[in-house]
Every structure is written in structure tokens, then in C-alpha cells.
Amino acid sequence: MLEEKLRRIFEASGADALFVEADFLRRYLTGFYSTDGFVILDGEHCRYVADLRYFEAAEKALKTSCIEVVEGSYKEAMELLSAYKTLGVPYPYTDLARAEELKKKGFALEDCMPALKDAMLFKTEQELSLIQRACTIAEDGFLATLPEIKEGMTESEVAALLEYNMRKFGASGTSFETICAFGAGASVPHHETGETKLRFGDPILIDFGCKVEGYCSDITRTFLFGDDKKHEDFKRAYAEVLKAHELVKEKLTSGMTGKEADEIARGSLRQAGLDKLFTHSLGHGVGLLIHEFPRLSPVSEEVLSDGMVFSDEPGIYEAGAFGIRIEDTVCLKEGRVHSFMGKTERDLLIL
Numbered sequence: 001m002l003e004e005k006l007r008r009i010f011e012a013s014g015a016d017a018l019f020v021e022a023d024f025l026r027r028y029l030t031g032f033y034s035t036d037g038f039v040i041l042d043g044e045h046c047r048y049v050a051d052l053r054y055f056e057a058a059e060k061a062l063k064t065s066c067i068e069v070v071e072g073s074y075k076e077a078m079e080l081l082s083a084y085k086t087l088g089v090p091y092p093y094t095d096l097a098r099a100e101e102l103k104k105k106g107f108a109l110e111d112c113m114p115a116l117k118d119a120m121l122f123k124t125e126q127e128l129s130l131i132q133r134a135c136t137i138a139e140d141g142f143l144a145t146l147p148e149i150k151e152g153m154t155e156s157e158v159a160a161l162l163e164y165n166m167r168k169f170g171a172s173g174t175s176f177e178t179i180c181a182f183g184a185g186a187s188v189p190h191h192e193t194g195e196t197k198l199r200f201g202d203p204i205l206i207d208f209g210c211k212v213e214g215y216c217s218d219i220t221r222t223f224l225f226g227d228d229k230k231h232e233d234f235k236r237a238y239a240e241v242l243k244a245h246e247l248v249k250e251k252l253t254s255g256m257t258g259k260e261a262d263e264i265a266r267g268s269l270r271q272a273g274l275d276k277l278f279t280h281s282l283g284h285g286v287g288l289l290i291h292e293f294p295r296l297s298p299v300s301e302e303v304l305s306d307g308m309v310f311s312d313e314p315g316i317y318e319a320g321a322f323g324i325r326i327e328d329t330v331c332l333k334e335g336r337v338h339s340f341m342g343k344t345e346r347d348l349l350i351l
Contacts, residue, residue, distance in 0.1 A: 002043075143344065155194055
């Protein structure tokens with residue numbers, strides 16, 4: 001018998017069966033991670049088609065679940081699909097070649113991603129627990145890294161050290177490529193970590209996160225490596241970014257739109273004359289992907305509700321000078337914002 005989550009997704013898809021290949025969606029539907037395989041979901045069954053690289057492990061992992069593990073590859077998956085006419089495939093995560101091939105086999109295709117998105121927007125207690133672990137490990141890794149940061153180290157060395165420490169505390173990998181920026185490099189929001197060497201007095205921005213059983217964390221901390229008394233503008237700007245960050249936690253409530261949430265931070269920075277330097281949106285959903293729904297942006301009409309997980313990350317970027325971003329992964333619970341981050345400082349840290 002299907003579990004309720006799978007039944008709701010199937011019924012919302014409007015298809016005879018779902019056919020899913022994307023690795024994170026296979027994991028969401030079955031709870032099992034693999035780099036290959038197919039999931040076929042109809043109103044009665046959820047089948048995971050696994051080749052011999054994964055079959056034994058999948059059988060063991062899923063033996064007490066409602067998931068039926070079938071040994072095989074694409075050929076066997078097509079045989080299982082032969083009874084259906086309309087297939088639900090997630091359009092954003094299905095390549096054109098696969099879609100055309102399925103059409104040539106006589107299947108009508110429907111986009112099942114809206115049904116999957118609607119389910120993935122609301123995290124279960126188990127998902128929230130995994131995200132909490134990923135956030136805790138990220139903070140532990142950061143705190144272990146701080147004492148090891150020395151003048152002359154490169155951005156790449158600091159990023160590698162942080163990633164090692166997160167692994168040491170139990171992370172299965174990083175949520176995304178760690179961004180470590182020294183000095184003016186942080187004025188590019190998605191700076192490419194490189195060989196720039198750390199100097200006394202440099203601002204440091206590190207945007208990082210890790211995974212636990214596939215679920216991501218996302219955190220950014222900006223701080224100073226020593227105080228050379230030459231960063232008064234930076235300190236004033238930091239205080240305004242922190243104010244915007246904390247106002248979101250204080251004022252964002254369930255029922256707001258992503259646009260209204262973004263305006264909490266953007267309006268605060270506007271009052272300080274810094275809104276033109278806030279060049280990205282306030283936040284994005286976090287889950288099995290580092291960028292999921294909902295979106296918290298100046299144009300987002302998505303309604304925010306309890307059970308959603310997203311980032312709170314206002315930032316400002318002065319070209320050629322510095323960048324400041326303060327980010328927590330947060331969730332909505334009982335109508336209010338709750339941060340998963342509780343170990344690291346948000347007030348300006350000076351090493």
C-alpha cells in the first residue's frame with residue numbers, strides 16, 4: 001500500500017503513472033540515493049528500478065517500506081511502463097532527448113513537477129531533523145575552522161579546511177561549492193574561490209553548507225581578520241545588514257508572500273540608503289536541493305506557510321570594496337521564523 005505522500009503526489013499529477021529519473025527526486029520518492037535508476041509511481045505501487053550496482057543495497061534499505069525494488073535498467077523500466085498511456089515526467093529535470101524518445105514510444109507526457117513541488121514545499125519532521133543536523137554540522141565545522149585561519153592562507157585553503165571539518169563532524173558532502181572571499185573579492189556575490197592570500201585587516205565572507213542524507217544547509221558569515229581601524233564604513237554597513245537579517249526573523253509570519261518577506265529586509269536597507277547595493281533576493285527554499293521553492297524575492301507571490309524551509313540572507317555589495325552577507329537557514333513554525341543556526345555569532349566577529 002502506498003504511503004500518503006506518494007498517493008497525494010500521484011493523484012495531483014493527473015497522469016497514469018510517474019516516471020522519474022532525476023537523482024534527488026528518486027531520493028525524495030523512495031528515500032534511497034543512487035546515481036542511476038528509475039522510479040515508476042502509479043495509484044497502487046511505487047517501483048524503483050535498480051541495476052546490479054544498487055539492487056542489493058536498495059533491497060536492504062527499502063525492505064520495510066512500500067517501495068518495490070526491481071532489478072533492471074531502462075529496458076525493464078520500459079516494460080513496466082507498457083501498461084500506461086500518459087506519463088508524468090518532471091519537465092525541468094527531464095532532457096529533451098528522453099522526452100522525445102518517450103513520445104516516439106507512444107506515451108503522452110504531463111509535467112508532474114508541480115505535484116512534486118507542492119509536496120516538497122512542506123518538510124516533514126524527519127526532513128526538518130536532517131536539515132537541522134546539516135546546519136549544526138556546518139556551524140561546528142565553521143567554529144573549528146576559525147582558530148586555524150592564518151595570515152597568508154589562500155581562499156582555497158580556508159575553503160578546503162572548512163569542508164574537511166564539516167566532513168569530520170559527519171557531513172556526507174557540501175551543499176554547493178564553498179565560496180570564500182577575502183577583501184574586495186566579496187563584492188561579487190558569487191565570487192569564485194581562488195588563490196588570493198589573506199592579509200591582516202581583510203574582511204572575509206564565507207558562504208557554505210553541507211549535506212546530511214541528501215538534505216542541505218546554507219549559511220554565510222562575514223567577519224574581519226583583525227581590526228586595522230580602516231573599516232569604519234564596512235562596520236556601519238555590517239550593522240545595517242545584520243539589522244535587516246534580524247528584522248526578517250522578527251517580522252516574517254506565515255501567510256506573507258515571498259515579495260512581502262523580501263521587502264522587510266529591502267525596506268530596512270532602503271532606510272539606510274543601501275538598498276541599491278542589495279542585488280539579489282532575500283532567500284530561497286532549502287531541501288534536497290540548495291535552491292528549492294519557495295522564493296523570497298521582489299516579484300514572488302508565493303505564500304509562505306508553516307513547514308517551509310528557506311534562507312534569510314540579505315547582503316550588500318560595494319564594487320571594488322567589500323561585500324557583506326549574513327545568512328541562516330530558517331523554517332516557519334507556528335507562524336513564526338525559527339533559525340536552524342544557534343551556535344555562531346551574527347554580531348561582527350573580529351578574529
